[in-house]
Amino acid sequence: MRERLVVIGGDAAGMSAASQARRRKGPDELEVVAFERGRRTSYSACGIPYWIAGDATGPDKLIARTPEKHRARDIDVRLGTEVVEIDRDRGRVRTRDVLGAEEWTGYDQLVIATGAVPKRPPIPGIDADGVYGVQILDDGEDIIEALDRRPLRDAVVVGGGYIGVEMAEALLRHGLRVTLVERSEQPMATLDPDMGRLVREAMECLGITVVTGAPVREVLTGADGRVRAVATDGGEYPADVVVLGLGVAPNTGLARDAGLPIGAHGGLLTDRAMRVRGEEAIWAGGDCVEVLNLVSGGMQHIPLGTHANKQGRVIGTNIGGGYATFPGVVGTAVSKVCDLEIARTGLKESQARAAGLQYVTAVIESTSRAGYYPGAAPMTVKAIAERQTGRLLGLQIVGREGAGKRVDIGAVALTAGMTVEQMTALDLGYAPPFSPVWDPVLVAARKVDGKVRADGPGV
Ligand SMILES: Cc1cc2nc3c(=O)[nH]c(=O)nc-3n(C[C@H](O)[C@H](O)[C@H](O)COP(=O)(O)OP(=O)(O)OC[C@H]3O[C@@H](n4cnc5c(N)ncnc54)[C@H](O)[C@@H]3O)c2cc1C
Numbered sequence: 001m002r003e004r005l006v007v008i009g010g011d012a013a014g015m016s017a018a019s020q021a022r023r024r025k026g027p028d029e030l031e032v033v034a035f036e037r038g039r040r041t042s043y044s045a046c047g048i049p050y051w052i053a054g055d056a057t058g059p060d061k062l063i064a065r066t067p068e069k070h071r072a073r074d075i076d077v078r079l080g081t082e083v084v085e086i087d088r089d090r091g092r093v094r095t096r097d098v099l100g101a102e103e104w105t106g107y108d109q110l111v112i113a114t115g116a117v118p119k120r121p122p123i124p125g126i127d128a129d130g131v132y133g134v135q136i137l138d139d140g141e142d143i144i145e146a147l148d149r150r151p152l153r154d155a156v157v158v159g160g161g162y163i164g165v166e167m168a169e170a171l172l173r174h175g176l177r178v179t180l181v182e183r184s185e186q187p188m189a190t191l192d193p194d195m196g197r198l199v200r201e202a203m204e205c206l207g208i209t210v211v212t213g214a215p216v217r218e219v220l221t222g223a224d225g226r227v228r229a230v231a232t233d234g235g236e237y238p239a240d241v242v243v244l245g246l247g248v249a250p251n252t253g254l255a256r257d258a259g260l261p262i263g264a265h266g267g268l269l270t271d272r273a274m275r276v277r278g279e280e281a282i283w284a285g286g287d288c289v290e291v292l293n294l295v296s297g298g299m300q301h302i303p304l305g306t307h308a309n310k311q312g313r314v315i316g317t318n319i320g321g322g323y324a325t326f327p328g329v330v331g332t333a334v335s336k337v338c339d340l341e342i343a344r345t346g347l348k349e350s351q352a353r354a355a356g357l358q359y360v361t362a363v364i365e366s367t368s369r370a371g372y373y374p375g376a377a378p379m380t381v382k383a384i385a386e387r388q389t390g391r392l393l394g395l396q397i398v399g400r401e402g403a404g405k406r407v408d409i410g411a412v413a414l415t416a417g418m419t420v421e422q423m424t425a426l427d428l429g430y431a432p433p434f435s436p437v438w439d440p441v442l443v444a445a446r447k448v449d450g451k452v453r454a455d456g457p458g459v
Helices: 012-024 045-053 067-072 137-149 162-173 193-205 253-257 305-319 349-354 404-415 420-424 440-455
Strands: 003-008 030-035 075-078 081-087 092-097 102-106 109-112 116-118 154-158 177-181 209-211 216-221 227-232 235-238 241-244 248-250 282-284 333-337 340-346 359-367 378-386 392-399
Touching: 003 012, 003 102, 012 030, 012 067, 012 075, 012 109, 012 305, 030 081, 045 137, 045 162, 067 075, 081 253, 109 305, 137 241, 154 162, 154 227, 154 235, 162 177, 162 193, 162 241, 162 333, 177 227, 193 209, 193 333, 193 340, 193 378, 193 392, 209 235, 227 241, 282 305, 333 404, 340 404, 349 359, 349 392, 359 440, 378 404, 378 440, 392 404, 392 440, 404 420, 404 440, 420 440
Parallel strands: 003 030, 003 109, 030 075, 109 282, 154 177, 154 241, 177 209
Antiparallel strands: 081 092, 092 102, 116 248, 216 227, 227 235, 333 340, 340 392, 359 378, 378 392
16 A cells, blocks of 8 residues: 655755655655745755855755755655644644645654754844844855845854854955854864864964854844844954854754654654654654764764765665664764864763763874975874773864865774774875875874873773
8 A cells, every 4th residue: 555754844854765765665655745844955054154155156056956856756845834733643744834724644654854943042132134044045045145235344153163163264255354252162162172272273363353252142233223243241243244153953843742752952862763762653864853972872962964864864765665774973073164174073072071981182283295295284183082991082183175084084983993003003095195104193093092001901
């Protein structure tokens, strides 16, 4: 008998699940209906900062697969249609379209891929004209339109996470004077503060004013209601435009109302097959779920497209009659501001402490290529290893071209549960245009291994 799969959310996780299920089961076996409240499917939010900066064109180029392409593969995409209720008892969802018309649709299998909602603290003025969030392609269009409409001089980016630093670059590239305001000790709080300081110094060299330890108290407006400045306890920063990059929270209101299990970080809880815990026919993936951190053993909310795509594929494979699992993550992320590459994987020091792990650390300076080869650029690598066992716990890299993606060596080592001693023997490629004879990651592993050895064997 033909089953119906209903997908809530038409982006990375949802459409990966729909597409993969469709690949495995034809229309005679499986009907696929995807509800998306917006007007696009399978779009790349990741590309928005690069589009605004002028490195990519948008919005069309940022769409991996349009609704028409999905429909051509027998996926019934319904745009402008929001799912407003999940009725688990009767296996159906209630939808509302842009005109307000409501309808119930039954499902045999349900995928929840509702993503995340940007954090917007209730500070005065945050909804003023000239304040922008960055989440969907419409936000990119709005910001570009604002930048094109009239000459702007000052921009404030609130939040120094990766979206904040990428947006700081984008605004700088438009010739604006950019201030980044961050409440933590350093920008890029996913790094340890000593590595975050390097990011800060590099941003300041680029001409970005970086204000840290400064929660925003108010967005100040002029008589016309438009933003004019951002205020912290320490001062006021002029702003013709404000961009918010304050992080996101899992979008799980629907799931919560339906009585589905929500974890301590606000995300849906699933098993390894991405089936919602305790449910037979409800699956969830992407920014709305929590994931297992394979290094700490704890659950986390890590909203990244790379996980959303993989999890969606796992869901689609399982619904399509196959078998796949998503084992968890090691916390890998890479970003950049102008030519500075920023990368991390595993645990930072505070996370290792919170997990009850004892550790040693080492920081090294090296270069991206052999020192004598043109273009060799400096990079700093920090390695964290478990005391006594020597297991790699984390790796952070800040440097120029060729630095960031080296973090993948750490991601593989973490996944394999390697010690830093084992890492030092890794057979990595070497030629002068690509690395020094000892790759910087291996130098960091060697140095931290020395500290593990000095610490003595475990008892
Ligand atoms: C500016 C920016 C840069 C980023 N850069 C990177 C990067 O470099 N690397 C990386 O890995 N990740 C990056 N990300 C994160 C990445 O975009 C997300 O992790 C990914 O899009 C999550 O996919 P998702 O399908 O879970 O959720 P989303 O992409 O948020 O999609 C959820 C969809 O569900 C729809 N929806 C929600 N509720 C309902 C409902 N009730 N009914 C119908 N539709 C609904 C929404 O409209 C949305 O289209 C970036 C994100 C942003 C905003």
